[in-house]
Amino acid sequence: MSDYKALIEAVIKGDIKTAVAETQSVLDAGSNARDILDKGLIAGMDEVGERFSKGQMFVPQMLRSAKTMKECMKLLEPFFQEGDITSKGKVLIGTVKGDLHDIGKNLVSMMMEGAGFTITDLGVDVSPESFVQKAKEVEPDIVAMSALLSTTMPSMPRTIEALQRAGIRDKVKVMIGGAPVTEKYAQEIKADSYASDAGSAVSKAKNLLGVS
Amino acid sequence: MTHKTGSITRIIACAVFKPTLEHLELGNRYPDLRITYLPSDLHLRPEELRNRLLRKMASAQKRGERVICLYGDCFPNIDDFCKQHGATKVPGHCCYEMLLGSERFQQLIDETAGTYFLERELILNFEEYCVRPLELHDEEMRRCFFERYQRLLYVRQPSDPDLMPQAGELARSLGLSLEIRDADYSHIENKLIELL
Ligand code: B12
Numbered sequence: 351m352s353d354y355k356a357l358i359e360a361v362i363k364g365d366i367k368t369a370v371a372e373t374q375s376v377l378d379a380g381s382n383a384r385d386i387l388d389k390g391l392i393a394g395m396d397e398v399g400e401r402f403s404k405g406q407m408f409v410p411q412m413l414r415s416a417k418t419m420k421e422c423m424k425l426l427e428p429f430f431q432e433g434d435i436t437s438k439g440k441v442l443i444g445t446v447k448g449d450l451h452d453i454g455k456n457l458v459s460m461m462m463e464g465a466g467f468t469i470t471d472l473g474v475d476v477s478p479e480s481f482v483q484k485a486k487e488v489e490p491d492i493v494a495m496s497a498l499l500s501t502t503m504p505s506m507p508r509t510i511e512a513l514q515r516a517g518i519r520d521k522v523k524v525m526i527g528g529a530p531v532t533e534k535y536a537q538e539i540k541a542d543s544y545a546s547d548a549g550s551a552v553s554k555a556k557n558l559l560g561v562s
Numbered sequence: 563m564t565h566k567t568g569s570i571t572r573i574i575a576c577a578v579f580k581p582t583l584e585h586l587e588l589g590n591r592y593p594d595l596r597i598t599y600l601p602s603d604l605h606l607r608p609e610e611l612r613n614r615l616l617r618k619m620a621s622a623q624k625r626g627e628r629v630i631c632l633y634g635d636c637f638p639n640i641d642d643f644c645k646q647h648g649a650t651k652v653p654g655h656c657c658y659e660m661l662l663g664s665e666r667f668q669q670l671i672d673e674t675a676g677t678y679f680l681e682r683e684l685i686l687n688f689e690e691y692c693v694r695p696l697e698l699h700d701e702e703m704r705r706c707f708f709e710r711y712q713r714l715l716y717v718r719q720p721s722d723p724d725l726m727p728q729a730g731e732l733a734r735s736l737g738l739s740l741e742i743r744d745a746d747y748s749h750i751e752n753k754l755i756e757l758l
Contacts, residue, residue: 410696532638
């Protein structure tokens with residue numbers, strides 16, 4: 351069994367050079383790409399999320415760790431493209447209208463992608479109409495919305511209504527998140543799911559679609 | 563019956579609102595009003611902000627004072643938090659919205675979502691509040707945080723010193739344009755009067 355301690359450590363530190371070298375070295379040693387991703391990169395990012403929520407890490411360090419994971423994923427991608435993995439589902443994600451915070455949303459996208467979901471990222475300041483239009487085009491399983499401002503949270507129910515009006519609300523699961531968003535709010539606006547961080551976003555998305 | 567409740571009302575406010583409250587001279591109209599300011603740098607440590615707020619609320623209530631919190635939605639569930647601890651939060655999402663009025667704030671965001679707001683405290687402490695914690699001296703971090711922004715919008719208050727040189731410098735360093743809007747205290751004043 352491979353030891354991913356050094357890789358996990360490098361992801362936590364945001365040390366791209368060491369992490370990339372470690373990824374290459376465990377690949378060369380015959381480790382499975384899925385294993386490296388799950389037990390190395392994702393495990394590292396889970397620890398980063400943990401430290402962040404405890405206030406032991408701040409946003410720039412988290413960004414460095416995320417970038418480190420991204421760089422390492424580039425080395426793993428060819429293995430997944432060779433059919434090592436089938437998509438767990440399609441996720442359409444964006445930060446809602448009027449809101450330009452994207453760090454959390456990007457992290458959720460990255461972790462979901464790492465877990466095997468296919469992501470379409472609409473970016474920031476996404477209007478309900480843009481969510482609907484893209485949803486018609488890509489036919490996602492999940493529409494995921496992020497909001498970091500209490501002033502922009504109302505765009506979430508507006509998007510749900512727009513999906514309803516377009517007749518596609520029943521065809522998608524709606525998932526929401528962002529620092530001011532709560533489970534209670536998700537229930538109020540009749541979203542299907544809420545997650546407080548990227549790690550639980552992945553497990554909740556799997557639950558929603560009944561995949562493991 | 564325990565001890566008699568006094569008639570004192572205490573506003574616990576973020577220091578961002580000091581110029582506002584001083585300008586409104588509420589003390590002249592409400593002699594039983596007392597104000598406590600908490601430093602605005604607590605926003606960098608939301609957990610500490612919660613704890614400090616809680617301590618101030620508790621000690622005011624111990625003295626039999628009624629407590630009003632003048633804060634935006636500066637940490638999740640702040641409304642419920644205030645309610646749970648027997649205080650009332652002045653309605654409002656963030657200080658910029660409260661200084662401009664929600665309609666004008668919303669208009670400015672609708673016009674350009676990439677608007678980053680500034681007020682006196684933030685301009686004077688930008689290094690401590692933003693540059694250091696967000697590591698904005700690092701070009702890549704600056705890009706990560708601000709690449710989608712288009713303008714800085716300085717919400718000027720009547721008692722502000724001339725902050726244009728500093729605001730201009732910030733705009734230059736972030737590569738954004740700079741606009742100014744004057745604060746309109748009538749909204750926050752009405753909300754406060756309603757609660758008082
Ligand atoms: C970094 C930051 C910024 C950066 C954003 C850079 C960027 N590219 O995103 C900058 C400095 C530019 C900025 C700007 C502003 N900000 Co700001 N910002 C923050 C800060 C400090 C951290 C946010 C962050 O990135 N966290 C790190 C990530 C990893 O965490 P996260 O976003 O919460 O995401 C996690 C979970 O929430 C969840 N999640 C997130 N999205 C989703 C989506 C789904 C589907 C799911 C399931 C889960 C999920 O998973 C993520 C990963 O674990 C917060 C304070 C805070 N503690 O939240 C304030 C904060 C959000 N900002 C705030 C404000 C007011 C603003 C401004 C209006 C300030 C201004 N002066 O103009 C502007 C916004 C303008 C606009 N139009 O958007 C306030 C909001 C208050 C409110 N009313 O709600 C906060 C709370 C600060 C405060 N205490 O007052 N900000």
